[in-house]
Amino acid sequence: MKASSINTAEPAPTLMTFFTRFEADILAGKKTITIRDGSESNYLPGSTVTLATHESGRVFGQAKILTVTPILFSALSNLHAEQENMSLDELKQVITDIYPSEQQLFVVSFQHIVKA
Numbered sequence: 001m002k003a004s005s006i007n008t009a010e011p012a013p014t015l016m017t018f019f020t021r022f023e024a025d026i027l028a029g030k031k032t033i034t035i036r037d038g039s040e041s042n043y044l045p046g047s048t049v050t051l052a053t054h055e056s057g058r059v060f061g062q063a064k065i066l067t068v069t070p071i072l073f074s075a076l077s078n079l080h081a082e083q084e085n086m087s088l089d090e091l092k093q094v095i096t097d098i099y100p101s102e103q104q105l106f107v108v109s110f111q112h113i114v115k116a
């Protein structure tokens, strides 16, 4: 993402939540990206975020944000699916379930650095 397109109006988030079903893949280093909508696109590359479950808020680790890249739903590829540790069909279904009819999305890549 270009520096000029980073939203500096709000502080970068320090918490990233995931559905519990994704936790094991993240801790195993098998899921290295997350695809979010515009409301969760303000992560700052280089920053460290706390990882917690969406359902209960249980903290399960920390990660370093590497990149935040805009992407259209129609441009999701097998590379994204690999980085999510799922097939492309699965990934498209997951994203459609979470963000119905959202075209503009953001790929947030991260490195899991600490297990809680």
Ligand SMILES: CC(=O)Nc1cc[nH]c(=O)n1
Residues within 6 Å of the ligand: 017, 018, 019, 022, 033, 034, 035, 036, 054, 098
């Ligand atoms: C809580 C939540 O929205 N979690 C998501 C959303 C998109 N991708 C993902 O890996 N996790």
